[in-house]
Amino acid sequence: MAGMRGFHKIDEFLYEIPVSFREGMRVPARFYADDELVAAMTGDRSLEQLVNTATLPGVVRHVLAMPDMHQGYGFPIGGVVATALPDGVISPGGVGYDINCGVRLLASHLRVEQVAPHLDDLASALFANCPSGVGKGGQVKLKPGELDEVMEKGARWAVRRGYGTEADLERTEENGCLPGADAAQVSARARDRGKDQVGTLGAGNHFIEVDRVEHVADEVLARRIGLSPGQVVVQIHCGSRGLGHQVCTDYVNLFQKAVRKYHYELPDRELVCAPLSSPEGRDYLAAMTSAANYAFANRQVLAFHIRRSFEQVLAGKVKNFGLYQIYDIAHNMAKIETHVVDGRRRELCVHRKGATRAFGPGSEALPEVYRDIGQPVLVPGSMGTSSWVLVGTEGAMAQTFGSTCHGAGRTMSRHQAKRSVHGAALRQELEAGGIHVRAGSLGGLAEEAPAAYKDVDRVVDVVHGAGLAKRVARLTPLAVIKG
């Protein structure tokens, strides 16, 4: 259904597809975009996928898509779907294979001119110390039974093992540990895939990036968060590795039977789901939570390796090279949250697939340090371009179950990107622009070429304009490490 119409504009940056559009829709579908982004969305099947999610049992108010939406499998990437407890459904495909894929932002006390002479060494140290690439194992050897602790305690396990501090946990979504994990619901095969991948980056679109704060859009908010122009910061983008992928694979497979049992008729088998109150739904939630905690632990150990790399390269050359955490957020997750729907507080399961939680000021879920300004939102752009730090808003709470965009969003397929971009030439181009690149695979680098993505500034303009988040600061890359 590329080229799909049937939607109408209901606000400057908001479009709606009514329930009358297709039989089986239980709620309208809404998406945020400007004219150019609408054109990109209608160029693939993402709107059709969004409409499909509106057929899920128990879905409330409307299904939503952020301006970085693009075609996924089952749910579109950039989709937000809330279902009501107790009998609304949970869908593993609504979370995705990389459970708790997310972003962590660390900040230094250093200015770009202090780090610039050492950037090449820093890129090499980061590449050497942070295992990356296809199926790569890490340096953390878990004792028997310790994987269960990783899944049940998340980043708290890592801090207990000396890979970080309490301050890191305070500045992590859910303090780095979602309640309700049950490692017994995670298969032997998932454990096998995850047992030696704690503290590894993986491949695909995952990266570590050393950035500078290039522009501050809101000085007061930036100061509160701990950012200033010219400052050097580091982003980590990765998730739950093979363990999370296997949890999703296992439950999408198991739920093929569940949809028959609960007599659901769905437009796509990747949308399989089960009631949250059912044994299948509860087991998946407990397994997904375990994988999410594994991802928090993974980013915590990677942060440790990054701090170690800064120390290796900068100790004795510059003072005060430590890194402190700004925030760590998930963008592939289903979470039980309370939101006001039609004037009534309701317990919902909010699926965010390629969308970021963006709780506004006053939310009790936020650490005290950010409670009065809203949650920091980390929006990585495409490689070699820019990224944004935003904060969540009351507008997001009112419109999108406290959610906003998660990145730039692809426009070109990986296949097409590889055909039209040469990895070695791209690397040269990035390096000519002053960006130090370390990549395990030139083919993988080509797939992530900036030309394959939308303009992140445009995406951020839409969420800012629609009141789903507020701009704080823009980051530009100094060094990129890719698997």
Place this chain on the structure above:
Amino acid sequence: MTHPPHTRGPIRRFEEVEHTADRALRICGRDLAELFTNAALGMNSLMRSAAGGRPSVAKEIELEAIDAESLLVAWLSELAFWAETESLLFTRFEFLRISPTHLNAMVRGDRVGAFEKHVKAVTFHNLDIRSEAGGLAATVVFDV
């Protein structure tokens, strides 16, 4: 799934089709065994490893599923699992038994140094094994 008219003749084994975020293959085969073989070879082509020589590793695989589509996902997921955890790339496939809900296969391959691409998962997205003039066809979307 319904059985196709039994026809013979050359058909394209697999080809890549465009997908914005991930990778998708359209796979054909004269029967289930050939479809599953071609699906495995297609997935190997995505992982792009320099496999060669005489296969030195053999493994027997037995899988059950509720229908042919689920069996296809289980089959590819099984092979992707061995690729990720043991760096095993299977290139020869002998189906001892195969039906839409069960397969028993002997697979042969080799340990490889590195894969260029990692198949993180095999999805059910719009998956439907269809009967066509030349046999069976399906489009599989891979999370990479």
